[in-house]
Amino acid sequence: GAGVSQTPSNKVTEKGKYVELRCDPISGHTALYWYRQSLGQGPEFLIYFQGTGAADDSGLPNDRFFAVRPEGSVSTLKIQRTERGDSAVYLCASSLGRVIKEQFFGPGTRLTVL
Amino acid sequence: SQQGEEDPQALSIQEGENATMNCSYKTSINNLQWYRQNSGRGLVHLILIRSNEREKHSGRLRVTLDTSKKSSSLLITASRAADTASYFCATDAGTYKYIFGTGTRLKVLA
Numbered sequence: 001g002a003g004v005s006q007t008p009s010n011k012v013t014e015k016g017k018y019v020e021l022r023c024d025p026i027s028g029h030t031a032l033y034w035y036r037q038s039l040g041q042g043p044e045f046l047i048y049f050q051g052t053g054a055a056d057d058s059g060l061p062n063d064r065f066f067a068v069r070p071e072g073s074v075s076t077l078k079i080q081r082t083e084r085g086d087s088a089v090y091l092c093a094s095s096l097g098r099v100i101k102e103q104f105f106g107p108g109t110r111l112t113v114l
Numbered sequence: 115s116q117q118g119e120e121d122p123q124a125l126s127i128q129e130g131e132n133a134t135m136n137c138s139y140k141t142s143i144n145n146l147q148w149y150r151q152n153s154g155r156g157l158v159h160l161i162l163i164r165s166n167e168r169e170k171h172s173g174r175l176r177v178t179l180d181t182s183k184k185s186s187s188l189l190i191t192a193s194r195a196a197d198t199a200s201y202f203c204a205t206d207a208g209t210y211k212y213i214f215g216t217g218t219r220l221k222v223l224a
Contacts, residue, residue, distance in 0.1 A: 004156075031210065033212070035214075041216060041217075042118070042202050042214035042215050042216050042217050043157070043202070043214045044214070045211050045212060045213060045214075048210050048211055050210070055210060056210065056211050058211070059211070089155070091156065091157070093157075101145060101147065101162055101206070102147070102159045102162060103147075103157075103159060103212070104159070105149075105156040105157040105158070106156055107155045107156045108155050108156060
């Protein structure tokens with residue numbers, strides 16, 4: 001079946017602009033994660049959804065970052081007033097749920113803020 | 115902050131040799147996972163080991179876990195050029211939030 005997909009694959013924007021990054025998880029996966037990865041670093045946790053609700057958003061760096069998952073499937077990560085420091089690869093992952101821990105990752109969205 | 119720290123940061127070996135990389139973490143865990151990442155994009159799950167397990171095998175992979183030392187190791191036997199990638203450990207600390215380490219960059223030379 002289809003894996004996790006993320007769109008766009010690349011996004012170039014200017015400082016101060018608003019961006020939306022989309023994640024389509026594997027069908028039936030109730031858990032969804034967003035991570036941010038900078039060059040040479042491991043993925044950094046941003047937010048975790050169980051169903052429609054954000055179960056843990058402690059990794060969001062500040063209030064410019066927001067994520068939604070209104071129907072418990074597709075999720076959108078929204079970044080307001082982008083800054084150059086937001087440039088990174090944004091990874092989305094999904095898993096079956098609380099018991100099954102294995103996460104399936106999408107290919108990521110490379111965000112570049114000029 | 116990242117809980118896991120992989121060691122070494124980079125490793126270069128010849129095809130056919132074994133590769134060992136280590137992960138240390140700071141707080142108690144329920145389970146630890148290892149992932150592989152090619153070309154800086156999506157990660158692929160390799161193996162999960164629970165806190166009550168000491169060793170686990172999957173094909174050419176062997177993972178050990180020592181909760182008293184808060185460390186884990188990943189051994190890849192008979193390495194192949196296709197094993198060239200970055201390897202990360204990820205720990206959960208009693209929640210569903212996973213903390214990834216900084217990774218080991220493995221290069222297998224043909």
